[in-house]
Amino acid sequence: MHEAWTHHEVWVFECLCCEGSWDEEFRVRHSGDGHGNAAVIYERQGQPCTTPWMDRSCPTCGGQNVKALSATHGRHDDLPIARSGSDVAMVFHLRRMHAW
Ligand SMILES: [Zn+2]
Secondary structure, eight states: OOOEEEEEEEEEEEETTTOOEEEEEEEEEEEEOSSSOEEEEEEETTEEEOOTTSSOOOTTTOOSOEEEEEGGGOTTOHHHHHHHHHHHHHHHHHHHHHTO
């Protein structure tokens, strides 16, 4: 019996190349893996995708230099995302490599 729940997050992206910005809504699915570990899966338009702050490119100019801000938590706190976000991303990365 796995615990699972979902919530929605809206992320705002800013391109540092052309200064364009846009937002995307993600569905975040949390579930346990049955071993006491929590797994988090981001989905966009029903498809699993990478975490919002990774591998984004600008739809206008195609630039990879994109800043992700969580609109859910307010636009002013991009610092925690930039710092702890990379740690979390690393955890996802490791989890994918070793456990999935
Ligand atoms: Zn751009």
